[in-house]
Structure formats: structure tokens, C-alpha cells
Amino acid sequence: MSDLRDLYQEVIFDHNRHPHNFGPMPHANRQADGFNPLCGDRLTLRLLVENGVIQEARFEGAGCAISTASASLMTDALKGKTEAEANQLFTGFHQMVMGEPPAIDLGKLAVLAGVQEFPARVKCATLAWHTLTAALKNETTAVSTE
Template sequence: MNTMDGNLRELYQEVIFDHNRQPRNFHDMPEADRHADGHNPLCGDQLTVYLRVKDDMIEDVSFVGHGCAISTASASLMTEAVKGKTVAEVEALFKDFHALLTDIPPERDFGKLAVLTGVREFPARVKCATLAWHTLHNALIGEHTPAQTE
């Protein structure tokens, strides 16, 4: 690994650690008009995603729960990435983000979400990184069965 790759990996790890230690939008949302639960039985991650949607726009989003560093950081980064976007934009981002971690990623600027690309190297951890996204999707479509990554 060259120095540039090592520096980038360290930066990505620091962003993940920061979002795990101090997750953004980590709180209940009593005024939510949509919510869904998610569970990853493989490593015990559990979370609830809350949404407030107005005029087809994600007006507010939050989550609560517990999980590994990857799961928590991904949920935190997800909330920042989707706030203010339309439901269609969020669904497209979910699809592209999933492809980023599991398949051939589309040409797109993932912003801070790019810090999770290293998870591709660890297939078992992809489930941790995508749990919040599957849960968000369930909240958007009104699915009340808990999202699972198994």
C-alpha cells in the first residue's frame, strides 16, 4: 500500500470512528410520520429509523439503537446524506450505495458516504453498513416487518 492509500484509509477510519463515537441525528422523533426497525442477527445491530416526510421531501430523519461501529457510523452518515432529499432521490441513493458496497458502483459523488467503501473488502461487514439503509427503505415504503440483512 502506498502512502496516499494509507493516508486515505486513516482518514476514512477516523470519519467512521467519529460518527460512531458521536453519531449525528441520534434521537427519538415523536413527531415522525414514518418509522421502521432493523436488526442484523449476525452481529446484534438493532436500530429504529424515524422520518418526517413533507411534500415528498425528507424533512427530518433520525435513528436510535445500538450496534457495531460500522453500523452506527453508516446510520449517522446516512441521516446526513438523505435529509432534504426527495423520496425518489433517497431510493436512488440507497440503490447506488448498495452497489458501492456489493457490486460495481455507479459513477456518482457519494460525498462522505465514500468512507464506507473499505467495507467491500469484508463481506460480513457489508450487512452492518447497509442495515440502516434497508431500514430507511422500509420506513419510506411503509413496511412494518423489521428490516434484516440476512
């Protein structure tokens, strides 16, 4: 039996109650909307990218604890990363939630490893990351987890 506490760690509750980097960002130069049609969650991600480096990342929207914590942790992790490093993080994060060993050290993102035991919630954890991919490509249409 999957332990609920593996999924809902205290850190995740903290990020859900007090998400980091939450709110608008008028000076952003990249933006994308993400949508999870399964649960109706929506998320807007904004980035300030200068010389290929993500200087700032903020998000807005309403979602479940997993998607909110994931967006909060992701925006923390992205600061100072190059676009290539951000893409590597996504690859590693995706490997982790799919139950594969991640190719790189994920740091604090590792608290979401419990998601791998709850396949129905993988889309919640990856919504912010799919939105990041769209924002880096500066896609204007909303990305979907479907």
C-alpha cells in the same frame, strides 16, 4: 491484505463516538425497525416526510462502529432529498459496498467504500439503508439483513 485503516477511517470513528441525528423523534411520520440477526444489532429509523421530501431523519439503537457510522452518515445525507433521490442514494451506496462503481456521486458516504474489502461487514453498513427502504414504504414489521 485488506488494510484495516481503509475500513476504520477516522471519520467513521468520529461518527461512532458521536453519531449525528441520534435519538427519538416524536413528530416522525415514518418509522421502521431494522435487525441484523448475524450480530444482534437493532436500529430504529424515523423520518419526517413532507410533500415527498425527507425533512428530518433520526435513528436509535445499538450497533457496531460500521453500522452506527453508516446510519449517522445516511441520516445526514437524507435531509432535503426526495424519496426517489433517497432510493438512488441507496442504489449507489449498495453498489459501492459491493465493489461496483456507484452510478451517482455519494459525497461523504464514500468514506464507507472500504467495506467492500470486508464482505462479512457489508450487512453492518447496509442495515440502516434496508431500514430506510422499509420506512419509506412505512412497513411495520422489522426488516432483516438476512
